[in-house]
Amino acid sequence: MAAALLLVSGATAAFSAELARWTGEPKPPLHLESLYHGRVSLDDHKGRAVLVHFFATWCEPCVEEMASLERLAVRRQGDELSILAIDVGEVDARVRNFFKRNPASFPVLLDRDRAVIKAWQVKALPSSFILDSNLVPVLFVERDVDWDDPSVNSALDELIKTLPRDDRRDVDKREADENDKPT
Amino acid sequence: MINRRDFLAGATACSTAALILPGIAGATARFDPQPGEWxxxxxxxxxxxxxxxxxxxxxxxxxxxxxxxxxxxxxxxxxxxxxxxxxxxxxxxxxxxxxxxxxxxxxxxxxxxxxxxxRDRAATLNASGKAAPLSDAERQIYLEATELMPTDGLVKQTADEITASLSGDADKARAIYEWVVENTYRKAETLGCGTGDVASLLLSGNLGGKCADLNALYVALARAAGLPARDVYGIRVAPSKFGYKSLGAGSETITKSQHCRAEVYLSDHGWVAADPADVRKVMLEEPPRDNAIDSPLVTAVREKLFGSWEGNWLAYNTAHxxxxxxxxxxxxxxxxxxxxxxxxxxxxxxxxxxxxxxxxxxxxx
The missing domain is CATH 2.60.40.2250 (Immunoglobulin-like)
Known part of the structure; x- marks a missing residue:
């Protein structure tokens, strides 16, 4: 059963029983090799809402959740939401084979030696963090989530609305600069 | 899938049983490993x-x-x-x-x-004795958490619930064994022997996996209960002489016959065998398959796989x-x-x- 995720902006935010408002420390920087996107840095996504999702291909709930995460990514193309999926502790070949069968449009990062999951103090798979535009965790889910759930999408909409306009322009400019690079 | 709040299930008493293995027409078989010839x-x-x-x-x-x-x-x-x-x-x-x-x-x-x-091994658990003590260094190694086997949080909570009414180490070790048998299942789709990610297993509430998952769960729970325990990683090398197809190598090619077991250290007996994962394997795979937990085929191995196992398996190491x-x-x-x-x-x-x-x-x- 997937967890429903509810985000209500403001001080009176209320969440489903499965979802915890993140009250811990900010998370450390994150730099990892990825399957098809080279080396990925979390800092590159500053100014956007970021969904950081820890998973493994052997984890049955993770496999089911990955399909809904991809549907979310497709629905949210053009939104200011980045999705970073982090495979934990598996050999590249196994992850690559999985995504050949289950293509994903978002970067799939490789935490080969489990260094990031340890630094982020993630205890179980799947787990997801939703970060604000300053890359500070806002919400945390330590189980699978139905990313098709309307309440989840409302929550993401609310978060995206709060993104600072200046940061959004910075991101737009970075992306434009990136697109101008010779290929 | 079980709910994590409903982990504790009463362990059922089970008894040794002679049984007729369906795959061996007319033959009576027991599962009773005893030290004998090497x-x-x-x-x-x-x-x-x-x-x-x-x-x-x-x-x-x-x-x-x-x-x-x-x-x-x-x-x-x-x-x-x-x-x-x-x-x-x-x-x-x-x-x-x-x-x-x-x-x-x-x-x-x-x-x-x-x-x-x-050769086969078997501990005489109803007799007291005195085994060589573990050194402080060994005790520390076999009580500590590993990257995939935490001993705090839900693991500790679950271990405490299983052993709450028990005082003796042997009783605790047996209770954890029975709990793993009762509350987990062998998942055929799991790749290899599984990963042994105990925290994810418990937190998901879905206690399915193979030996590296289920026996690692036993080891983590035992350690969390204060009992030195270890996974023993190895490979099946020969058929079971007791006729259990699921508990032995099917041929001389054993490329995919890896199997890990567990041991718990009891001061009266030393390292004691425990293999709850193989009980679940017999339930799932032993012909005619999908055997009930109280079927004679299952109860015979369940009775013995705490304290003994058959010598048709090579132990490589206990490393994490x-x-x-x-x-x-x-x-x-x-x-x-x-x-x-x-x-x-x-x-x-x-x-x-x-x-x-x-x-x-x-x-x-």
Whole structure:
């Protein structure tokens, strides 16, 4: 059963029983090799809402959740939401084979030696963090989530609305600069 | 799937039973391993890694666990086109492996032959005794958390609930065994022997997996209850003489016959066998398959797989979180051959792509 995720902006935010408002420390920087996107840095996504999702291909709930995460990514193309999926502790070949069968449009990062999951103090798979535009965790889910759930999408909409306009322009400019690079 | 709040289930009493195995027409069989004659085996691990763009390294687990009661490594030798090879012993757990390096400009091949002796083991748990004590260092190693086996949080909470009404170590160890048998299941789809990610297993509330998951859960719960415990990683080398198809190697090719078991240390008895995962394997796989937990076929092994196991299995080592020598890669456990090409680890569960084969032969002098 997937967890429903509810985000209500403001001080009176209320969440489903499965979802915890993140009250811990900010998370450390994150730099990892990825399957098809080279080396990925979390800092590159500053100014956007970021969904950081820890998973493994052997984890049955993770496999089911990955399909809904991809549907979310497709629905949210053009939104200011980045999705970073982090495979934990598996050999590249196994992850690559999985995504050949289950293509994903978002970067799939490789935490080969489990260094990031340890630094982020993630205890179980799947787990997801939703970060604000300053890359500070806002919400945390330590189980699978139905990313098709309307309440989840409302929550993401609310978060995206709060993104600072200046940061959004910075991101737009970075992306434009990136697109101008010779290929 | 069970709810994590409903973990505790009453352990049912079970009794030894003679039974008729469906696969053996008319034959009466028991499951009752007892120390007897030693058996000698030779296993051969052959690696054939295709010509690669870069240097190749390989690591092959070697028999390292030695216990005068049931297993004795005899020796290892190898031949191949390696540029260099050496036996390396892990300083923490004593795990042994052959580390080989190849140029990679031609197919990398090596054949490793290991000999060992083993026999059935059984503890007399209803009698008191005095085993050699664990050193402080060993006790610490076998009580501590590993990367995938936490001993705090939900693991500790679950262990406390299982053992709440018990005071003796043997009773606690048995209660955890019965709890794992009652509350987990063998999941056929799990790759290899599973990963042993105990925290994810418990937090998901879905306690399905294979031996590396279910027996790791036993070990983590035992450690959390204050009982030294360890996973023992190995491979099945021969059929079960008790007729259980699911508890033995099906042929001399044992490439995919890896199996890990567990041991718990009891001061009266020393290291005691525990293999709840194999009880669940009999439930799922033993013909006619999908056997009820209270069927004679299952209760016979359930009664015995705490305290004993059959000597048709090789124990490699008890290591966790092992950094492969000469590499940055770390493995949660060493039960499969490992190799990397130009720094990229190959998939050890893909024996055909890797590629490797393992065969076993009993030596009868």
């Amino acid at each position: 058996r000698s085996f030779r296993i051969t691990t052959r690696l054939e890694i295709p010509k690669a763009d870069g240097a190749v390294q390989a690591w092959v687990p070697l028999p390292a666990l030695e216990d005068g009661g049931w297993i004795l490594p005899v020796g290892d030798k190898w031949t191949g086109n390696e540029a260099a090879a050496e036996i390396v012993t892990d300083p923490k757990y004593g795990a042994k492996l052959l580390h080989a390096r190849f140029a990679g400009d031609q197919p990398s091949t090596i054949e490793v032959e290991s000999r060992f002796k083993t 979180d092992l950094v492969l020598p000469g590499s940055d890669h770390k493995v949660a456990f060493l039960m499969y051959p490992q190799a990397e090409i130009a720094g990229a680890l190959l998939d050890c569960l893909d024996a055909d792509g890797f590629k490797y084969t393992i065969t076993s032969a009993e030596i009868t002098a």
